[in-house]
Each structure stands twice: as C-alpha cells, then as structure tokens.
Amino acid sequence: MTNLEMETAEELQIANYGIGGHYDPHFDHAKKEESKSFESLGTGNRIATVLFYMSQPSHGGGTVFTEVKSTVLPTKNDALFWYNLYKQGDGNPDTRHAACPVLVGIKWVSNKWIHEKGNEFRRPCGLKSSDYERFVGDLGTGPEPRNAPNLSPDLGKNVWETI
C-alpha cells in the first residue's frame, strides 16, 4: 500500500474513543529536542503514519490538521496516510493533528507508525526541498494507479453538516 518498509514499523496501536473522547494536538514524530524518543527502538524517527478508521461515529471524531486547517471525518474502512518527515528528515510542522471529541457514536482507530530505518532507498532524500510525493506509494515513476485511488469519496463531505 505505501511502498515503505514495514519490518521496522511499530506494532499496530488500537484506540477507542467514547462520547467526548478526543486527543489533543500533537506530532507523531519526535522533534529535534526529543531525539532520544525512539533511541531504544533503533529504527529512527516515525517517517509516516497510517491511520485506519475502523468505525464511524455519526457526529464528531474528526482528525483535524491544525496547521493546514483540514479535517478528515472518520469513514469506516478508510485509511489516512501522511508523511511526518520531509524527505531530508526534518519533521514537517504541517502534520500537527488532533482527534476532535466524539459527539454521537463510537470511534475505533488503529495506527501503524512507519520508521525511517529500511526506507533510505525507498524514500531517498529529495534533490530540492520542494520534492514531495504526489500520492500514497508514489515512487516517482508514474501516475497514480487508476484502480487504487488514494482519495476517499467521503473526503469531500462538509464537516459542518455533521455537528
């Protein structure tokens, strides 16, 4: 799915949010001053996150990206993918995110945190700082596969209609 090395990824983390359940804004990667965070794992920083939505609360529970001002509503069986790090290895501040409180329903998610180790050649340093993937699994060799679209049709939904 991502074309990244999964041997060095962390075990799947599963989370459940009841009514009012939320997660304050944070980064999934370790920042420069927290360089020891993943030292014991020996697999480097969290290069990318895959967030699987395993249920769909009817109101609330969106994943909000505070810097890019974008909210993704949980849609059962969807997966959300983002790179936490720029290609040169620094954390991307635009990845700051939070889970909004669940208002009605129940929210189950699971996360797969993918690490840097083993991805040195799969996701090599960019030549320019603006070099960035165009879609999940982009190896820089061609267009997005038509039979595996990267965007959920539900992403276009109006967040405000759900609260």
Ligand SMILES: O=C(O)CCC(=O)C(=O)O
């Ligand atoms: O539940 C969500 O929408 C986000 C969860 C999250 O950011 C995390 O577990 O690191």
Ligand SMILES: [Fe+2]
């Ligand atoms: Fe997170």
